[in-house]
Each structure stands twice: as structure tokens, then as C-alpha cells.
Amino acid sequence: MTRIGDVTPRTDLPNDTAARPRERTDLLTDASTRPRERADAARNREKVLAAAERLFAERRPVTMEEIARAAGVGRGTLYRRYPDPASIALALLDEHERGLQERLLRGDPPLGPGAPPAERLSAFYDAMTELLERHGHLVLGAETGASRFAAGAYGFWRAHVRSLVVAAGVPGPDALADALLAPLGPEVYDLQRRNGVPREEVASALARIARAVLAPS
Amino acid sequence: MTRIGDVTPRTDLPNDTAARPRERTDLLTDASTRPRERADAARNREKVLAAAERLFAERRPVTMEEIARAAGVGRGTLYRRYPDPASIALALLDEHERGLQERLLRGDPPLGPGAPPAERLSAFYDAMTELLERHGHLVLGAETGASRFAAGAYGFWRAHVRSLVVAAGVPGPDALADALLAPLGPEVYDLQRRNGVPREEVASALARIARAVLAPS
């Protein structure tokens, strides 16, 4: 199956992913050949993103209509770029996830290559809880429920965790990868924080799982 | 906090829970004092439940309108009993979950009391995957996303798992309980099955986690 080396930080498009989700030709044409974005379009994209960031931070769910209104933009304009609110949250989230993905592939241990699998998984958990802490509202907006698995990022996280399971010599990596990723679902993290469990405690519970499952017996 | 002994299999109403979610007085009046259900009402409830069972099995999401139409019943009638499709799925799911809860509390080991915590958790995972296998469509209809935690059953599962963590002497039971329950989210299980992982493999991956985390070091 998929090996970690096969996976690029962003499996779909080089950039502007969610902004042009319907133009499948983007998969073939690179940024230099397609006409550059017009000034009014860029201006509106900024307005939309800023308004959406604000709305996601204050409540859920956020509707396309609300975003359009808050951004002072027509509904047609919004739909031109984004098919739904989740894809807008995803666009906002994109660079944060990308940074972490970069660190996983080429950063220093224990997050990056070099450390034992149990330590790498533990560090991954820690980094993910930090990302959830900082941008949880966006993750909840973008990757809720089953749509979480459809988002490009999940495939990356999964390939990473799976490779760690394999490296640790633990059998059944396919089933384990999803199981080990499940506690990072935004709803779960949100529940724990709401129940008064601090981020550090969540991270250390996950570290315990990581070490128990992947540590050499 | 909550100890396992405090929790009854169904934390809310004695029966007919979802059927009368708005009549808060039911919390005080017992079944014998309230007027018994009329024949036509009972007939319609059967029709609604049967239609909903069928609809949930074949696709999602299921709307109130569809259920009403399929059951040959007016929308007002449907809303009289159930506030939304999830509560209908919950009503259908209720007895299955209740049976498992009973076995956890008073059944034979390793599911019931008596076995070591790691084995009990492992058996719980196994039973839950079987429930998901059999009634996954209902669980997906009833306990998707964050609403899963709001459902009464989640509190029960959580109290059970937490007590096992405590019994095993593992620190941080509050954070661990939710983390250990996360892989049983219906979306996660559904994803794994769709990816071709058989139920047995999911169960054995979870068993591995259970033993690694709770086994005496």
C-alpha cells in the first residue's frame, strides 16, 4: 500500500486548493499558464476569508449566506470559488496543516525522522493537540464527521501513522492507523476541553497510548 | 467523579425515551399514571419505526419529510413524537444498546465483572464492533458527529471505560476514556469497513490497544 515516502504534504493541488475545487483542469495546468487572478477577485477573496475566519471563531454552523453577507459579497460570488462553508474553513486551515506536514517529513526528531516510532507518534499527538487548540474552530468547520476522512489531510496523517506502526513492527497497521487517529477528531478534542480537561492532559493520555502500543516489547 | 455503580443502563427515561422527548413531566410521572397510548397512535408509531428502519438501512441522510411520506403519516404526527430523524434512529437502536449495557454490568466475564480490566476492555471493543456491524446504519443515523456525545449511551460507555482505566491503575482516566472510545465512532468504523478491513481485524487492533494500555506493566 501507500508508503510514507509517496505522500506529498498536499495530495491534491499545489496551492489555492479549495479556491477552485471545480476546475479539474487545474490538475493539469500549472499556475503560470492560467490567467492570473483579477484585482477585484483578489479583493473579494480577502474579504471572504477574513469574514469566514471571524464567523467560524464565534459560532457554528456557519452558512454560505452568512459568510456572503458578512463579507459584503453576493452569494453567486461566493459559490464561484467555494462549494460550501467547509471548503472555506479548509482554505483557512490549509497552511497550518501544511506546516506540520513539512515538519513531520523533514523536521527534527522526535517529530521528524530519526526518533523511535513510539516517540514520533507521541510528538505527533502533541503537535496535533496544539493545532487543535489553536485552530479547533476551523477544524470543526472543515473536517467534521465523515467529511474529515475525505479531506486531503487525513490521508497524509494516516499514511504517517501507518508507517510508524509498520516501523514499530506492530501487526495490523491498516486497522490501527485509523484507530490511533480517531482521538484526534475535532469533536472528541472539543468534548474533552469542554469537560475541563487541559490540553496537556489530553496530550499525555495520547502519549501513553502511543508508547504502550508502539514501544518495543 | 462518576463511578460505574452510579450509572443505570439508561440514564434518562425508563422507557419510550425518544418517543416523548419534549414531555419533561415524564421525568416525574411514571408510566402507570400517564394515560396509556391510544390504539391509532400505537399503530402509527409502528408504521413510523418500520419505515424509518428501512430508510436508514438504504441511505443517508434521512429527512423527517421522507419518513412521514414512507410511513404514510402526516408531518405533524411525526413531529408530535420525534423532534428529528436522529431521535427516531435512537429509538430503534435503544434496545440493542440496552442489552449490551446489561451484559457489561451483570453479564459473564470477560465482558461483565470479574476479568482483568484489559480483558474487559478488549471484550467491550469486540461487542461494540459487532453492534456497529449489525446496526451501523442506525448508529450513523443517531449518533453522528458531536451529537454522539450528547446521546445518553455515550455517558454510559464512558463511565464503563473510565472505571476500567481506574481499575487498571492507569493515570489520567478522564482524558483516556474519551480517547479509548474515539475509535468506536460510527464514522471511523464505517471508514475502516469501506476500506476493506474486516470486522475481526478492527476488533483485534482495538484489543491490542486495550491490552497495551491497560495491561499491568
Added chain:
DNA sequence: GCACAACCGGACACTGTGTCCACTTGACTA
């Protein structure tokens, strides 16, 4: 067989969706 409470179900007002298209704007050319 009567009275009345429980129940029924369609109509209504409302929110949000996604598409469409006549109009406007701005980038490029001559």
C-alpha cells in the same frame, strides 16, 4: 352512545441551498 381528550395531518411561514444570467470591471492590445 356521549363527551372530551388525544391524536392526526396538511397548510404556512421561514431558512438555506445552488443556479442562472444580465450587468460591471479590469487587464491587455493597438
Added chain:
DNA sequence: TAGTCAAGTGGACACAGTGTCCGGTTGTGC
């Protein structure tokens, strides 16, 4: 600097689903 026209804009529209309301109907207990 003006002209051209594709790209971009935004409001109107048709639609789907929600949740409530209330006049009419049906059972149950007396």
C-alpha cells in the same frame, strides 16, 4: 487612451426541508 471582451459580480429564482399551528377526526372511559 480608448476599445475589447473574458472574468468576475450579485441579486433573483426555484427548490427542499424545517418546525408550528389548528380545524377536524378518532378512540376511550363513563
